[in-house]
Amino acid sequence: MDPLKALADAERKPYWLDSPAKPEPLARLFGETSADLAVVGGGFSGLWTALMAKERDPSLDVVLLEGRRVGWAASGRNGGFALATLTHGLPNGLERWPEEISTLERLGVDNLDEIGEAIARYGIDCGYERTGELHVATEPWQLEEMNRSVDIARELGARFDVLDAEEIRAEVNSPTYIGGHWDRDGCAMLDPARLAWGLREACLSVGVRIYERTPVRTMKDTPTSLDLLTPHGLVRARNVALGTGVFQPLLRRLRHLLVPVYDYALMTEPLSADQLASVGWQNRQGIGDAANQFHYYRLTEDNRILWGGYDAVYYNGGMIKPEYEQRDETFVKLAEHFSTTFPQLSGLRFTHRWGGVIDTCSRFSAFYGRSHGGRLAYAAGYTGMGVGATRFGANVMLDLLAGTRTERTELRMVKEKPVPFPPEPVRSVGIQMTRWSIAQADLHQGRRNLWLRTLDRMGLGFDS
Incomplete structure (x- = not known):
């Protein structure tokens, strides 16, 4: 495959957001209003928080403020892997919270189950498939690393199938595979933009007031409220939940705990029946390889292949700029790697290429907290695995705002903060x-x- 030829017609926009299902924008906020709870950010974190706040107490007046459009940032640009892990994988969780790992794994699976139940309950059409994920090795050292956690995963209740080279190639046919695992229950595949838009509609259906194109500029603490100033209005809120990810935080402390990293992806044209047969993939699992610089890939509903990962780029100074969303060096590299993994698909072309910023922290999994006398809660730092874990984070924020002790709030993982990053340079x-x-x-x-x-x-x- 000539990577430049394969990329020649690829549009420079996120595939998921380039959809006729994209809803019309909601109105901006004009004037002054009040709310019991103001949620800042219209990605998965904010949407789940707003929706579940109304589910917990339908009488609450909940306002969600989104600076651009619901789902436009990381929530609409990712691979669509909804993972059960809350700790960025079992090895990271074992290293940091070994005494809690059984609880964390159980809560993660429960959270993923509840995501599927919510999608069904609200009739959200987002291509949800509970297929599990293949972890594939392409080098012997990767297989050795992977096998170290199999027994522990099984003891914790995970359905992990260990596959040799022949068995894994029977699932997905790549000459690069030498073995791997199939985590049967720990991953669901979905269309992330359609999930975000579906959650938007679910929020509206239960009475959440959503204002799009309404960035929050500043926040002022008063004796009776937290006042959120927007370009054309003001929200006086009794409580605030921050779901802004890596974007300019309203809390200064978060600036030292988060850094922006850019991730990139390609989307192919739909595979023909013969092309799909040459690959196999009848069980439609998500796939991730076991390298440190790893690729993630999956099938869409119309049998395109999303191919992303490998380069996780930090731009010096920690700036967030639209021009960083396109990086031809990375796109060519990804196209070359795709050709190596699936040589039988030579001639397949890419229709979309895009990138987006994600929030990461020094422990590589989300952290949580509150401020302003318990009237503000936040969750951030998902490091690319927020499609599923943001719902758990939303529950943590609501628990913190309620001031009640729960199984979630008593976790050391929830109580602790990551090590701050040093200042630039x-x-x-x-x-x-x-x-x-x-x-x-x-x-x-x-x-x-x-x-x-x-x-x-x-x-x-x-x-x-």
């Missing part, structure tokens, strides 16, 4: 050194250099 130097070291590890049978081993000892290691 040290931050950029450290992140770029880590990215380089991770790439070197992939080239040297997974061996981690002194820098990565030092981060591991500090509890800052990243291996997925």
